[in-house]
Structures are given as structure tokens and as C-alpha cells.
Amino acid sequence: MTDARDPAFAAALRTRVRGTVKEQEGLARYSTYRIGGPATVLLPEVAEDVARALVVAAGAGVPWFALGLGSNLLLPDEGMTALVIRLGKGLDGLEPLGGGRFRVGAGLPQPLAARRTSEAGWRGLHRFVGVPGSVGGGVYMNAGCHGGEWAEVVTHVTVVDATGHDRVLPRAEVPFRYRASGLQDQVVLDTTVQLVAEEPAVIQAEVAELYRWRQEGTPFNQPCCGSVFKNPGGPSWQKTDGPRTAGQLIEAAELKGTRVGAAEVSPMHANYFVNTGGATAADVRGLIALARRTVRERFGAALETEVKVVRPDGSFADSTQD
Numbered sequence: 001m002t003d004a005r006d007p008a009f010a011a012a013l014r015t016r017v018r019g020t021v022k023e024q025e026g027l028a029r030y031s032t033y034r035i036g037g038p039a040t041v042l043l044p045e046v047a048e049d050v051a052r053a054l055v056v057a058a059g060a061g062v063p064w065f066a067l068g069l070g071s072n073l074l075l076p077d078e079g080m081t082a083l084v085i086r087l088g089k090g091l092d093g094l095e096p097l098g099g100g101r102f103r104v105g106a107g108l109p110q111p112l113a114a115r116r117t118s119e120a121g122w123r124g125l126h127r128f129v130g131v132p133g134s135v136g137g138g139v140y141m142n143a144g145c146h147g148g149e150w151a152e153v154v155t156h157v158t159v160v161d162a163t164g165h166d167r168v169l170p171r172a173e174v175p176f177r178y179r180a181s182g183l184q185d186q187v188v189l190d191t192t193v194q195l196v197a198e199e200p201a202v203i204q205a206e207v208a209e210l211y212r213w214r215q216e217g218t219p220f221n222q223p224c225c226g227s228v229f230k231n232p233g234g235p236s237w238q239k240t241d242g243p244r245t246a247g248q249l250i251e252a253a254e255l256k257g258t259r260v261g262a263a264e265v266s267p268m269h270a271n272y273f274v275n276t277g278g279a280t281a282a283d284v285r286g287l288i289a290l291a292r293r294t295v296r297e298r299f300g301a302a303l304e305t306e307v308k309v310v311r312p313d314g315s316f317a318d319s320t321q322d
Helices: 007-014 046-058 111-121 135-138 201-217 244-252 281-299
Strands: 020-026 039-041 066-069 083-087 096-097 101-105 154-161 168-171 188-192 263-265 274-276
Touching: 007 020, 007 039, 007 046, 046 066, 046 083, 046 154, 046 188, 066 135, 096 111, 101 135, 111 135, 111 201, 135 188, 244 281, 263 281, 274 281
Parallel strands: 039 083, 066 083
Antiparallel strands: 020 039, 096 101, 101 188, 154 168, 154 188, 263 274
């Protein structure tokens, strides 16, 4: 396996793409946790850059990792041997198709998609106004909040696979489930959604309330990844009373304010672990292990991470293991 940080690989990639290739680029700037070591990062200018980069990577035996706004990820301290393809400007369009249908680029931030569609009098994406991720990441992880998720509004998804071939998948061919899309080994380029008409004044009031809740109920302005754990469910958690959500369980375990290194369980919301300044991925992983172990010992509940812990080769660590 070739390291994407090899200067020869970066040079070969530059000859094939219109976008920018950055070498030894610190990943902390691309993560809402502000954590992550050096990598070779491609900033695509057009969607075709993504396909070309995947072909170059495949030919060189280099793994790859698609990155949006980095809001649900813990990137490695040692950096990444995988090529990081950062989807942003150039893939951030919002195109009205008529009748409440919109084609939304993977690089568009979810809050912007929420505001622009709601201002036009359409509800469905409005609930994502306080979620600091990209549309592509939201679809890939089937992000959800306030009782809704991307799977409810998606009609089609355009993806490109590891061989550089793109295709448009209808909703029926995307195996969405809780916090997952089943689109492994594919990069989301854009998605088409079907929204519902609403009086602009009504939906704008709802958007303002959702945004206010996000500001007052979460550590909105501290580096973090959003929710660290999924809410427990299934056979591992059958209680009908007492703490049930991940945040309630961590708070009941008296872990608010607990630190490992510079990573802290937020005193505001126990399912948010914040970087208080200079935290490492190792600090956050240590805090995750502590919370998981304590909740299991106190309540018998198994916590699975919602945050994706990324390895240097771009693969994800097991979400059920410390």
C-alpha cells in the first residue's frame, strides 16, 4: 500500500485534476473537533475531479477517504496515509427542480441547505439548521435530529465508486438505516430531495426555534463532533423507566465535566465531548472508553459510538469497541 503523502503520488494526482492538491496538510482545520495530523488533501474543483482522483488512487494502491465538514469524525493524531478528498466549494450547488424537488451538492453545509430551502417556503431540510455537517456527510451517515433524518426526504443520490464510475441511485436502492446509508466505498456527489410546501413565515419561525434550541442546549461554540454516542436500543436496552438516551445515561453516571487530557464531557450536554484546547484523538478515545465502561457498569447499557473514529488508512474503528 502506497502512502498518499508520497510526493510522487501527489505530483501524479496534480496532472489529473483541476482542483488543488495540498501536501502535509494538517487535518485539524477540516474537523469540527480541531484534531488531526498531516495528510495529502484534494480540494476538488468539479465533480469529475473526484472520479479522476479515485482512479489515480486505485492505480497507485493508495486508500482514500471522503471528507465533508468533518462534523461527525475523529481524525487520527498521526495523520492519514489515505488520500483525503475534501468535498466543499465546487460541489456545493443548490438547484430547484420544481414541485419542491431540489438537487443539493454534497459540499453544501447542511445549515445553508436548511436556510435556503426554508426561505423559499419548503420544509424537510429545515431541521438541519443547527447541524454543522455537509449534505454529503449527512446523506452518507443518514444524519438526523429533531425527529427526522435524511432518508425521509431523499429521492435520488449520485455516487461515484472506487473505480471512478458514477451513477444515480433511486431511494429504493439506498439501504438507509439508523445513522447509516449503506453507501460504503462510494462518494456522495449530490442528492435530490422532495420537500413539502409551507408558509415561509411559519417555517421561518420553526427554524428560528430549532436554531435557538441548538444554541442553548448544546456546546454550540466549542470544538466537538456533535453526539458522541447513538441512543441505546434493541435487546441490549429494554428498560422502560429511568435514563434512556445516551446523554441521560452519561449524566446519570455523574460524568459531566469529566476530563481525559484536554477532552471533556460537556457540562451543558453529556453526549457532547468537547476539545477544551489542545485535545488529541487519544484523549477523546480515552474519554469514550471511560464513558462506555462507566455506563455499562452502572446501568448495563451498551453504548455504540455515533462519531466515526477514523484510522490512518481511512477505515473506521469498530463502533462497539473501546
